[in-house]
Amino acid sequence: MARLADDEDHLLRSLSELSYCNPFEPVRIDAERAVLRDAHQPEALDSWSRTADGARTERPNIVAINELAAGLVERLYERQQVEGSLEGDEATLYDDLVTYTLYYRHVATLEAELVYPAAGDARIKRVWREYRKERERLLAPLADNERSRLSTSEHLFACLHQVRRAFDGIYHCLIGESAPATRLRAAVWQSIFTHDLRRYRRSLFGRMRELATLVTGPSGAGKELVAQAIGRSQYRPFDPEAESFVGEGDAFIALNLSALSPTLVESELFGHRKGAFTGATSDRVGWLERCPPHGAVFLDEIGDVDPSIQVKLLRVAQSRDYSRLGESESRSFAAKLVAATNRDLAAEMRAGRFREDLYYRLCSDQVVVPSLGEQLADQPAAIAGLVRFLVGRVLRDSEPAEAEALAEEVGDWITGRMPPSYEWPGNIRELEQCVRSVLVRREYHPTEVGAARTKRPTWLDDAERGQLSADELLNAYCRQVYGQQGGYEPAARVLGLDRRTVKSRVDSSD
Numbered sequence: 001m002a003r004l005a006d007d008e009d010h011l012l013r014s015l016s017e018l019s020y021c022n023p024f025e026p027v028r029i030d031a032e033r034a035v036l037r038d039a040h041q042p043e044a045l046d047s048w049s050r051t052a053d054g055a056r057t058e059r060p061n062i063v064a065i066n067e068l069a070a071g072l073v074e075r076l077y078e079r080q081q082v083e084g085s086l087e088g089d090e091a092t093l094y095d096d097l098v099t100y101t102l103y104y105r106h107v108a109t110l111e112a113e114l115v116y117p118a119a120g121d122a123r124i125k126r127v128w129r130e131y132r133k134e135r136e137r138l139l140a141p142l143a144d145n146e147r148s149r150l151s152t153s154e155h156l157f158a159c160l161h162q163v164r165r166a167f168d169g170i171y172h173c174l175i176g177e178s179a180p181a182t183r184l185r186a187a188v189w190q191s192i193f194t195h196d197l198r199r200y201r202r203s204l205f206g207r208m209r210e211l212a213t214l215v216t217g218p219s220g221a222g223k224e225l226v227a228q229a230i231g232r233s234q235y236r237p238f239d240p241e242a243e244s245f246v247g248e249g250d251a252f253i254a255l256n257l258s259a260l261s262p263t264l265v266e267s268e269l270f271g272h273r274k275g276a277f278t279g280a281t282s283d284r285v286g287w288l289e290r291c292p293p294h295g296a297v298f299l300d301e302i303g304d305v306d307p308s309i310q311v312k313l314l315r316v317a318q319s320r321d322y323s324r325l326g327e328s329e330s331r332s333f334a335a336k337l338v339a340a341t342n343r344d345l346a347a348e349m350r351a352g353r354f355r356e357d358l359y360y361r362l363c364s365d366q367v368v369v370p371s372l373g374e375q376l377a378d379q380p381a382a383i384a385g386l387v388r389f390l391v392g393r394v395l396r397d398s399e400p401a402e403a404e405a406l407a408e409e410v411g412d413w414i415t416g417r418m419p420p421s422y423e424w425p426g427n428i429r430e431l432e433q434c435v436r437s438v439l440v441r442r443e444y445h446p447t448e449v450g451a452a453r454t455k456r457p458t459w460l461d462d463a464e465r466g467q468l469s470a471d472e473l474l475n476a477y478c479r480q481v482y483g484q485q486g487g488y489e490p491a492a493r494v495l496g497l498d499r500r501t502v503k504s505r506v507d508s509s510d
């Protein structure tokens with residue numbers, strides 16, 4: 001049997017850990033550090049987050065890890081031909097290494113196919129053939145009994161495609177460099193793959209759709225984006241005979257329940273039979289029936305839904321059964337349910353407006369989306385990255401300098417003219433409006449509702465009441481300016497104090 005040198009053993013094990021960890025948790029950066037040891041280069045951020053400076057997937061650490069992995073896989077392949085095959089635990093780790101290497105070898109094509117799916121089939125066929133051929137070659141040195149307990153190539157290929165879809169939906173769409181935004185990305189990944197990717201790959205991949213997901217958080221904070229990221233990242237089997245994924249492509253169906261009357265909600269969701277109600281002139285197939293098994297139905301504003309429909313949704317969430325309106329035949333829902341609300345469901349239950357049993361069916365997988373105010377309280381400077389991203393979206397296809405100039409204009413308006421403690425009650429949706437308004441009118445004024453939500457710092461009230469010592473007043477003022485300026489140096493300039501004095505006043509314990 002081939003023997004592993006100590007450094008090869010370390011590399012194999014640390015690469016396996018890296019492959020299976022949640023890429024959006026800070027532990028992922030630790031895992032990269034463990035692989036590279038002294039060769040690891042310091043990172044600006046301690047988690048995977050899209051920044052204005054471009055793609056983090058091209059980071060030097062990833063490039064270095066991929067080179068190490070590609071070198072090791074070929075070395076072990078050759079060595080096994082001469083010294084005999086790896087066995088047991090080491091054979092499994094070698095399979096993880098093969099999976100990792102082939103993922104990165106084909107990721108660019110998978111990504112291109114996701115972005116431009118129209119020409120998808122031919123590319124997928126080509127990648128699949130190369131992938132299978134390469135995997136068969138690299139696993140050939142293993143003994144038959146080892147190979148037979150590994151996943152099939154088509155299952156792994158389906159998992160890799162799913163990982164790429166999930167990564168894209170989270171990394172490219174859920175922006176924010178604050179800790180709450182990082183936690184949100186990690187929670188969305190976990191909702192798709194659970195906390196244990198190995199177990200997911202072994203046995204959960206076909207069952208996660210049976211668990212409904214509840215997304216909560218304030219209006220405009222990104223609940224629908226989260227629902228889309230989850231809904232579009234479900235497992236989709238690969239058919240090796242047809243050399244294509246099973247079922248039709250995109251299958252994310254969103255329904256805003258508060259915008260429809262109860263009868264319409266039922267007819268849209270469950271479908272109806274001709275004559276089931278006035279106006280039902282023909283049979284209608286509902287969205288639960290149309291949605292393919294790898295898709296998701298998104299029930300937005302579930303907190304607003306009529307009690308009569310709550311009972312029927314409970315049946316779907318519990319046993320996956322439903323019937324078309326006007327029909328007694330029972331049908332089975334095959335896909336995933338994702339629901340969202342900005343209401344406080346606990347309060348709704350206390351008031352008797354939301355069924356407890358439905359809540360308990362939905363709450364086992366809950367993703368809580370933080371408000372923009374929470375993100376900025378954690379990291380005031382994070383607003384700059386969000387503004388740059390939103391400007392990029394508004395001015396897409398423009399010259400980078402054009403976008404940079406507008407981002408600066410918006411940033412100047414926010415720091416110069418908006419109250420520093422402004423809470424952004426409309427969340428990221430409001431920040432988008434701010435970007436557009438500055439683009440069109442060179443100004444943004446929050447609505448009265450928003451302005452009223454600005455929290456006045458309590459130290460100002462204390463100062464007005466004459467309850468602060470001169471020291472306390474200066475400390476509080478220094479903290480305020482420091483928060484606005486985002487650093488000791490610029491705060492010191494505004495305050496006319498030296499940097500060290502500002503720092504000691506900001507850090508003082510009163």
Ligand SMILES: Nc1ncnc2c1ncn2[C@@H]1O[C@H](COP(=O)(O)OP(=O)(O)OP(=O)(O)O)[C@@H](O)[C@H]1O
Nearest residue numbers: 173174175218219220221222223224225342428429
């Ligand atoms: N993390 C984020 N990164 C980038 N854009 C975001 C993020 N969160 C929200 N947005 C943008 O903010 C807007 C509002 O988001 P979304 O519709 O998902 O919010 P919501 O919570 O579902 O709101 P509502 O409760 O009113 O339906 C969208 O244009 C969305 O693209």
